[in-house]
Amino acid sequence: MQDPSQRGLRESATFDRASIAAIQHAARTGVYDIRGWGAKRAVPHFDDLLFLGASMSRYPLEGYRERCDTDVVLGDRHATRPLHLDVPVTIAGMSFGALSAQAKEALGRGASEVGTSTTTGDGGMTDEERGESKTLVYQLLPSRYGMNPDHLRAADAIEVVLGQGAKPGGGGMLLGQKISERVAEMRTLPAGIDQRSACRHPDWTGPDDLAIKIGELREITDWEKPVYVKVGATRTYYDVKLAVAAGADVVVVDGMQGGTAATQEVFIEHVGIPILAAIPQAVAALQELGMHRRVQLVVSGGIRTGADVAKALALGADAVAIGTAALIALGDNDPQYAAEYEAMGSAAGYYDDFQDGRDPAGITTQDPELSARLDPVEGGRRVANYLRVLTMEAQTLARACGKAHVQHLEPEDLVALTIEAAAMARVPLAGTDWIPGRGF
């Protein structure tokens, strides 16, 4: 059949095919769309920034010969055992439950191989994950599913999660098809129910209480572990200031492109701000407090390449976290499963139904047969390969800018391709000295 546009038919920009399909789905089922992944709409992103490589006025470093270091220390503000990571790319929090045990193990293996950290999620810590993760960050979430002080003490750092980029202000969600017996037992829930997580913590309210809560976590772990505070990117400037005031060692800011295992489509696409807009707010807050680099900043949400890593660091982050990209490295949306994606009404490259537990790649599922498709050793190798590529790409760009450490990258190394990106990132529009909002 001839493409409708070739026949002179005109598609509505407002009621495009995705919008029409969403209305039809709502009318047919009476439920809103719940899916995984992060925001799919186009938003200003790192692609809208460019590096100014060295030339006459800056000296570059020789690739493959002159060192460009990548190590980072996280959490040395209060903790007696801060984290020393070899690369500034960490694995973001993703739960066992959302992911298979094999996927969690693979992430731990990959991260450990390159000397970085991985993170638990809304559902507690599994033995596989702890066993294979040299450096593991343990999340304290509103639900407290699986929260166990033994695991708190066994962790290398603690992340108090206030929100995530995919759904700032929303709680976790795990649909019944993924609440297997093991997941149900870890979360103290009946198997097979649609799990609703709280969006607010049960035992503290507001930043003053958070300071006391962080104090308790430090007391329980004898002041050894760094305490992170993670927020979804919204009012980032204020949130970061309050997190620092509450005693955070590390602040994690997750942009709207950050992924989720299951959230309402309307939430994913319409709440939060792009990470590009959030990083300068966070850095400004830290600088005003005199805490930039003393309280480390980890950013996430749409990190794909070493260029994204380098740009995030240049804007002032100390490290980044990856989630969706790590799953892709494991095999998510791999064309080898094209037929199975098609059979589910999706396609390789489009698959985002992480909530329904039928992931043919064995990653976002609790189905034993599907999970068994993912070899944790091979998956770990793929994750490690990907992390190394990200790091080498970031080093390449840093050397080109004359930096002996990727953290030496700075906003002065960047320009923006669009006015929007220039305003958000607070760097000049390419070829000009103009940063929108700062006058001419």
Place this chain on the structure above:
Amino acid sequence: MAALSRAEAGERDPARPVTIDLHDVGVRALNAEVHAPSASSYEVLNPQGAHSIAAGIHDEIDVHVRGHAGYFCAGMNQRGHVVVDGSVGTGVAENMMSGSVRVRGDASQSAGATGRGGLLVVGGSASMRCGISMKGIDIVVGGSVGPMSAFMAQAGRLVVCGDAGDGLGDSVYEARLYVRGSVGALGADCVEKPLRDEHRAELAELLAAAGLDHDPGEFRRYGSARGLYHFTSEHTGSY
């Protein structure tokens, strides 16, 4: 059923308790000691509302706090037996795993929040959100509890000898709730259920463990209607 503290059960520790005076040392020193205990029994003097007193205990020791405690007293307790001769702030025994915590006075918000085991006894009353997200803990409150108690309570038992405020058991899962006095408006998906013999029996055990002698037959039982276990747009008005 969590056991009573040895002291509560009338057993005396053969050794005199080690006294830690918070006039002389900070909470950090207190907790460092009870995390690697050199004694089996401790007495804490001059707590003066300090936060995180005796948080993170993971050995079977007795800790007697002589006065009022602040937030998160006995937080995440494992195996320890803590008695507070006074009132406590927010989050007493939050996420308790085992052991017991007995508060002679009143408790502020979120008492026993997310607790997974053990026994929390509040001799006086507890403020709002008592037993929020409880996951297996037993909580006995001699007085009343405030609004939104047992919110999203997943497992365990909450016994209220006085009244319960509005929103009791909102979005409750499988926890069992017992109230002797009046109950405000029940929370979403929380309903009254018949009090059968097995419930009277477990109530009698819980009341005995708490040192209370109410007649179990005076209580009413509440729990989940299990109507919100699966998403459907027809529940829009319930959320």
